[in-house]
Amino acid sequence: MQSTPAPFTVTIIGFDHALSSAITGALDLFALAGISWQRIHQQKVTPQFNVQLATLHGAPVTCINQLSLKPHIALEDVRHTDLLIVPTIGGDLDKVLEQTTGIHVHLKRLLRTGADIAGNCTGAFLLAAAGVLDGKVATTHWGYADAFRARFPQVNLQAEKMVTQQNNLFCAGGGMAWFDLSLMLIERYCGHQVASDTAKSHVLDLTRPNQNVYAGSRQHKFHQDNDILAIQEYMEQNFAKKLSIDALARDHNMTPRTMMRRFKQACGVTPLQYLQSLRLEQARKYLETRPWSLEKIVTIIGYEDISSFTRLFKRHTGLAPSQYRSKFMRH
Structure with missing residues (x-):
């Protein structure tokens, strides 16, 4: 985590066939940390994060639900970010991984600058394909655990976990686990009280059990x-x-x-x-x-x-x- 004071910069990577809610939902949650709770209680608003959507070459992307998203910045132009998030892959894994190889160099580049790197659900496949999870602990959607292990045996997959962390690398489980991941990262940057207030203002559980409660x-x-x-x-x-x-x-x-x-x-x-x-x-x-x-x-x-x-x-x-x-x- 960076030592710079709030507001911190959060960058979410967009690509075709991503799960839109894992992009827009996370952007909302980070953008409203320090705001929603304060508005409800008529307190001074204190934004904790600046958020941005970045894509290769600054091109618009079309999510799996056909929602088109226009980025704030080209991924190539991101020189600093405190936190970089890869959202859920909503489309065919093989096709999306083949189409997103250009993202790999930027994941590794920004990791070297000290950024926290996080992947939600099948977004962990993209992180692993880039090599940043080699020898590291990770999780992904429980339904894709076997496919992940077969493809990336060098990663220490712990698919029963909702969220994993090793150093400045983070992963979350199922498709909607972006809010578990986001709340944990809000707590990492801003402390428990801000994370708790953010969760309560959005009617979310601050902590959920492991993925086994959902898996069959x-x-x-x-x-x-x-x-x-x-x-x-x-x-x-x-x-x-x-x-x-x-x-x-x-x-x-x-x-x-x-x-x-x-x-x-x-x-x-x-x-x-x-x-x-x-x-x-x-x-x-x-x-x-x-x-x-x-x-x-x-x-x-x-x-x-x-x-x-x-x-x-x-x-x-x-x-x-x-x-x-x-x-x-x-x-």
Whole structure:
């Protein structure tokens, strides 16, 4: 982070097929830090950030929703910025990454000047393609985690996290995680009170749990091993029963060792971890839709001990079952 006083300069990079809300929403949130709360409470307005949209050659860009955005400045002309943000890629990843290679040199150039660099959701793919995340911790949308790992094995991806930070490199998870990222960066530059006031004035949660609270077991089926897919489908239909590795392997004509190896290679998790994710996913559905007691839910999904299930649920989602029900139950 730069040592210069507020207002700080925030630059968001625009490109064709970006998610417009990850650009305009973040610009709004930074631009109104020190303003919205103060206006509500009739206090002196104290802007904390100057914001700008930058594109290659200063050309207008068309977002994935066909919204056309006119930049404030050409990316080539940005000599200093405190914070540089890459928004979500809303279009086809391969095509957008191919079309945005000209951005790479400017990411590395501005990183060398000491700017904080942040990527939202699939914007982390662009950062990784530029090489700035090599050997660094990062996150991206949970649904694209396997594709990210396959493409960028040199990056330490922690897809369960909503936001990651290593030195002056930041990443956020899902497409709308731009407000988690923005609020964290507002707190980094302006302190907790300004970030909290900004969140409250925009009716946002200052902190949210990790991405596992939104992810489903489907993310572990993006592979081509048909034998393992058959095992997964059997587990999905029988997750409440007592399942043994030996029996699963035998019924699918494998040795336990071979099944364990192929399952982990295909899914990225062990059979036990996958079984846990199935049970937790079903528990989440019941908590969202049924007024049943936790004891009943735990029994139905195949667990016997409520306390151990509660610890597992909280470790996986970041919320206790009662908190999850309060937050997500459909009325």
